[in-house]
Amino acid sequence: MTLPLTTQTRSLTTIDSAALPARDRFAFWDSVISDHFCPASNRPASDPLAFRARIAMRSLGSIGLSDLGTAGMSSSRSRTAIRRTPLDCFFVSCLSAGEARIEQGGRRGLQKTGDFIMYDSAQPFEIEMVSDYAGKWLRVPRSVMLNRMPHAEAMTARPLSGASPMGRMLTLMLTEAQDLDVGPESPAAQRVGLSLVDLLAAAFDSGTGMVSADNARHAALLDKAKSWILAHLEDPEIDSEAMVRQIGVSRRTLNRIFALEGTTPIRWMWHQRLNRAHELLVSGGEYRVSDVALKCGFSDFSHFARAFKAAFGVMPKTLLARPH
Structure with a gap:
């Protein structure tokens, strides 16, 4: 028509x-x-x-x-x-x-x-x-x-x-x-x-008035989990089993505390990796896209480029090429 x-x-x-x-x-x-x-x-x-x-x-x-x-x-x-x-x-x-x-x-x-x-x-x-x-x-x-x-x-x-x-x-x-x-x-x-x-x-x-957890215990566990994940973003081998072992909670509890924010531990980790990659690319440092991907826990460069484009609307090499 x-x-x-x-x-x-x-x-x-x-x-x-x-x-x-x-x-x-x-x-x-x-x-x-x-x-x-x-x-x-x-x-x-x-x-x-x-x-x-x-x-x-x-x-x-x-x-x-x-x-x-x-x-x-x-x-x-x-x-x-x-x-x-x-x-x-x-x-x-x-x-x-x-x-x-x-x-x-x-x-x-x-x-x-x-x-x-x-x-x-x-x-x-x-x-x-x-x-x-x-x-x-x-x-x-x-x-x-x-x-x-x-x-x-x-x-x-x-x-x-x-x-x-x-x-x-x-x-x-x-x-x-x-x-x-x-x-x-x-x-x-x-x-x-x-x-x-x-x-x-x-x-x-x-x-x-949304809050990240509905009680102090869950809030403390959530902060602990996030801090550990942020400290290990560069490690491409992180998975939910590693999180459970290092944070000292059950898989069910780990999933529950992240569900209070409408996400999962793995999804939250990938968001943080992409955010860190964006920060590095716009920082003006002497980086290659592959260096940034590795620093943020991505071992598959094609996956990194696709995920970055989906999150920020541009390919990572585009940001790297811009003057800052």
Whole structure:
């Protein structure tokens, strides 16, 4: 189908359903949602002949940012749909008009105008917008999100007030980022995209009161485990068995204390290895990419390059080549 009223600039693609006959608008919008968000079962909240919608989309490196406005609708993604069309990313919305109800992970959240809320494309969800709504949506690859917010999976369907200081700052940055006149893969776009995710993580951490452990004993064990892992990142032979032996806890306890942050010991270790690699590459030292990989516990250079690109949106050699 030819996209109606589609306009394209260097940074933005805008799609509007208004040019279509009324009978075709919702079916068209259903395909737009599947292509640019994630495949789901979508239904209009009222008369489909009265439905209208528009979206302005851009990319900031690996991060997607959309300005969206539609008539009321509901959307659900089942386990069957997830198996049929897997998609591994998080979405975060900030409403400028309307309300939304979202259910995921056994939680039900009411998102009011100005609020932020997050959901996970790899888990079933139900979203209902009973009337017209508008706002901005961030699409963040799972690896990027978990690198900055390891407990993101535990944060879905938890509204965050946009009236908080961090919420106001994030709202302003989203608005400014939407209007940036930079190419989608430019270094500036990539840095802005990752900065948005950093601020998002800080806003959710401060605004929802999430803590890394629910009692002092678990907090102490978690700190001990993290300290040992950080001291041994260079060792490519580290596995969960080595962690259990050196930290002095059972495998079950080790997994439980990291689960309180929505992650696993091994996943957390890989995040730290990638973070350290990034720090070394941007430090301006006389390094080769292979040296950095080995210093951070990677023995497979191809795996290192792929993992680094997934986490930071650029290949490691790109950072090494930039002046600092």
